[in-house]
Amino acid sequence: MSRRRVTLADLAEAAGVSRTTASLVMTGRGRELRISHDVEQRVLRAADELGYRPNAVSVGLRTGTTRTIGFVSDTVATSRLAGDMIKGALEAARERGFMLFIGESEGDPELERGLLHAMQDRQVDGIILAAMFTRTIKVPKDIGPAVLLNALPRPASGLPSIVPDEIEAGRSAARVLLDAGHHDEVYLIGAGPTLNDVPADSVAAVERLIGIRETGLRIAGGRVCADWQPEHGLAETRALLADHRPRALICLNDRVAMGAYQALGEAGLSVPGDVSVVSFDDHPIASWIQPKLTTVALPHYELGRQAVEVLFAQMAGEVEPGQVFRVSMPVRHRESVAPRS
Amino acid sequence: MSRRRVTLADLAEAAGVSRTTASLVMTGRGRELRISHDVEQRVLRAADELGYRPNAVSVGLRTGTTRTIGFVSDTVATSRLAGDMIKGALEAARERGFMLFIGESEGDPELERGLLHAMQDRQVDGIILAAMFTRTIKVPKDIGPAVLLNALPRPASGLPSIVPDEIEAGRSAARVLLDAGHHDEVYLIGAGPTLNDVPADSVAAVERLIGIRETGLRIAGGRVCADWQPEHGLAETRALLADHRPRALICLNDRVAMGAYQALGEAGLSVPGDVSVVSFDDHPIASWIQPKLTTVALPHYELGRQAVEVLFAQMAGEVEPGQVFRVSMPVRHRESVAPRS
DNA sequence: TCGCATCGCTAATCCGATTTAGCAAAGGGA
DNA sequence: TCCCTTTGCTAAATCGGATTAGCGATGCGA
Structure with a gap:
């Protein structure tokens, strides 16, 4: 391989100073500890020529901090x-x-x-x-x-x-619909309608629901998904469409929304013409599916x-x-x- | 925070031996260098009690290897x-x-x-x-x-x-179609039909094409995509369907295939009933779209x-x-x- | 001229391990 | 009894820097 790394000792020798002096200059404490400008320049030049870079392992050992x-x-x-x-x-x-x-x-x-x-x-x-x-x-x-x-x-x-900030995200999603005039006939896919209807252990589900409900948006119903995957979104949306005619859907994440799209397509409903959809996460697929999905992004x-x-x-x-x-x-x-x- | 880490010196003192001995035992060289079984046990026990773990930074400095x-x-x-x-x-x-x-x-x-x-x-x-x-x-x-x-x-x-091994992958994709009896009316989306019809700098495109062609599969035509994204897959497949009626598609990756699915859907063609589709990458969406996509996985x-x-x-x-x-x-x-x- | 502060730099120690060289005690052969 | 091995362990050097303490030379005031 290449020749041995340049050490502080090499640098000191090249500059004709002690290791201490070389170290002081390189750590920028030269001024503080009265190293003459002349010597400082000499060391810096030598460091540049030799391509000196301090061994971080050694520094770590001595200083206790490894960056x-x-x-x-x-x-x-x-x-x-x-x-x-x-x-x-x-x-x-x-x-x-x-x-x-x-x-x-x-x-x-x-x-x-x-x-x-x-x-x-x-x-x-x-x-x-x-x-x-x-x-x-x-x-x-x-x-x-x-x-x-x-x-x-x-x-x-x-x-x-x-x-x-999932609660704020819930509010944002609801507001997107409210701003578009959707005050009712809004259904949830993935969780809800109450705070008890959530997948196990999902902080996100609970907080998103809290945010959504805080806005006062009227929620006509909701379907829990055991797992937020496209196939569950598909199944639950199908089930929902059997009895109801939503004007807007809040999907608890984009993968669920992808399933919902499929179900809406099957039912001959167009997005957003017949049904508006908002979602969460901003997963890459959100901009791959047609029409592109409006979603509250996980940052x-x-x-x-x-x-x-x-x-x-x-x-x-x-x-x-x-x-x-x-x-x-x-x-x-x-x-x-x-x-x- | 917690108290200072246990060092080799601490261990040596606790075991009543020198640092050298402690080190030899801990590095497993005790046998080799004739440390008595008795002392060895003493050191090991002390190490266990103190929860001694060697400082990797120090070891790195000394041995030059940091794991x-x-x-x-x-x-x-x-x-x-x-x-x-x-x-x-x-x-x-x-x-x-x-x-x-x-x-x-x-x-x-x-x-x-x-x-x-x-x-x-x-x-x-x-x-x-x-x-x-x-x-x-x-x-x-x-x-x-x-x-x-x-x-x-x-x-x-x-x-x-x-x-x-992209060439072998190309062969595999082609063989999937050949095994299903697709010997003609097969079109490529994303590249082809010749080795010159590829996106810039794409090693994958070239090698996949080489593999596909090696099998002797008859390629009826192909459409290059500037970028292997769903929207290009959609556009190129639409364009293809305007003049041709494929029985099978080899999409150069799954995102392109996703676009192709959309175009086929628009044209009222079903997958795989009317058109079979194979692809490459095994991106997560491959199992999210319907029907689930047969694809050659990037490992x-x-x-x-x-x-x-x-x-x-x-x-x-x-x-x-x-x-x-x-x-x-x-x-x-x-x-x-x-x-x- | 002497004492003291300041300047400019360096010797020596330390961080926490590994490793080399070697020392003291016990054992063995002549 | 003397010398030579072998056994069992340790002192000291080393890795590559940072840091503390301090040394010699110069300048300055009295």
């Missing part, structure tokens, strides 16, 4: 939605010269412990604990500086959390960014224990909503 | 397809006690250099250079042990490559795994310079192909 963050998720890393979360975290970290370790626990606590250990052993400066779906999680002890992403601590742990990228930024703020001691950061969910206006005729 | 791999991609990390690639790499790495640094270069060479430096400074043991779409890339100098994932080196660089998970495994093999000196590893693409038989009537 590294651990990102542990149950399975976020693989889900499409989560790619953007990682991307946001990655960019925010990079802006500050930090790198990210990624780990997936697959929901296995044993594995999670192992990952956390592996990261702590590598002296990460902080940890992001992320969840695939918004939910509550048990926080391991002695985790050090950490934030929860898309999750809330089950027994309060003092760690800050970053979550999407994955922004969630990832915020997690990193909150982590830095926390390390700087600027965060209240247990503080919850809600990231707003923007509406993507597309083609699936028409004014009520 | 860490750098994963740099143009933008893989965020694309859905790539999530699985990372997952595969993650799991293969974890099985050997390695962690992964993730970085995204966004195709910016400057950024890529920065990422590679950041990783080299952290003494990664090897690097995986990944690409979003299969393509050729210029390999930076002095990169150390590395493999290319979903990419081939432009000027031969001696680095091994891991790529999906993302397997690609990720292989990249890590080849990297280890390379570090062990078991890989030929420039060796190319082709990962086979399995057919997912679903509902979109029917026998030719």
Whole structure:
């Protein structure tokens, strides 16, 4: 391979100074500790010529800080939605010269412990604990500086959390319909009509429902889906259409909406002419299906960014224990909503 | 926070031995260097009680090996397809006690250099250079042990490559139709009919075409798409249907196929009754659209795994310079192909 | 001319492990 | 009894930097 890396000792020798002096100049403490301008320039020039870059492992050992963050998720890393979360975290970290370790626990606590250990052993400066779906999680002890992403601590742990503002999202979805004149004949697919009619463990479902109902929108009915997949959306919408003639549908996510589209198509109903549809998530398919789906977006990228930024703020001691950061969910206006005729 | 980490010195003191002895026992070299069974047990017990875990940063500095791999991609990390690639790499790495640094270069060479430096400074043991779409890339100098994932080196660089076997995939797709009795009236959507009719820079398009044509399947015609997105698939299939009546379609990927489904639906043609459809990628939508799409899967998970495994093999000196590893693409038989009537 | 502060730089220590070289005690052969 | 091995363990060096303490030279006031 290439020749040995240039070390501080090499640099010092090339510049004709001690390692101490070289170190002081390179860390920018030269001024403060009275290194002459002349010597400083000499060292900087030598560093440039030799292409000196400090060995981060050594720095990590000496200073105890590695400019590294651990990102542990149950399975976020693989889900499409989560790619953007990682991307946001990655960019925010990079802006500050930090790198990210990624780990997936697959929901296995044993594995999670192992990952956390592996990261702590590598002296990460902080940890992001992320969840695939918004939910509550048990926080391991002695985790050090950490934030929860898309999750809330089950027994309060003092760690800050970053979550999407699902309640506001519910309000937004309802308002899109209200603004278009849909005050009644609105049905829910995926959950509802009451707060008890939700898939198990779905924080998103509950909060979206709360938001929707807060606006005062009259909900004519709703169908729960065990799982928010297209086939369930299809089945439940079919069942709904057997007895009812909705003028608008709020689908609890885009995959469910995709199924709903299929059912509406079968029934000879056009979107948005006969039925308006709003949804949640802004999954890629939302702009692939015809007509393109108006949906309230999960801000994955922004969630990832915020997690990193909150982590830095926390390390700087600027965060209240247990503080919850809600990231707003923007509406993507597309083609699936028409004014009520 | 918690109390200071347990160090080797703590362990040695607790066990009443020297740091050297403690280290020898913990690294398993005790036998070899004649540490008595008695002392060995004493150290192990103390380690267990104290919960001693060696500081990986220190080990990294001393031994020069950090049990860490750098994963740099143009933008893989965020694309859905790539999530699985990372997952595969993650799991293969974890099985050997390695962690992964993730970085995204966004195709910016400057950024890529920065990422590679950041990783080299952290003494990664090897690097995986990944690409979003299969393509050729210029390999930076002095990169150390590395493999290319979903990419081939432009000027031969001696680095091994891991790529999906697209030619075999083309053969597989064609054979699915041939086996169902479709020997003619088969059209291509997304590329073809000749090897010149492909989107720019698409290795996949060329190789899939080569594979398809090798089987001797009679291709009645083809429509290129500038970009393999649903809307182009829709437009090109519409255009095709204006003059022709295909009995089978090979779509160059699933998103194009999704557009083709829409066009076929508009034309009142049923899948697979009137027209059989095969495609490539096995994108999640392939099992969301109706009828479920028969497609030749990009083995993302397997690609990720292989990249890590080849990297280890390379570090062990078991890989030929420039060796190319082709990962086979399995057919997912679903509902979109029917026998030719 | 002496004492003291300031300037400009460096020697030595430390971070937490691994690894080399070697020391003291016990055992064995002549 | 003496010398040589072998056994069982440890002191010290090392990795590549950051940091603390301090040293010699110069300048300045009295």
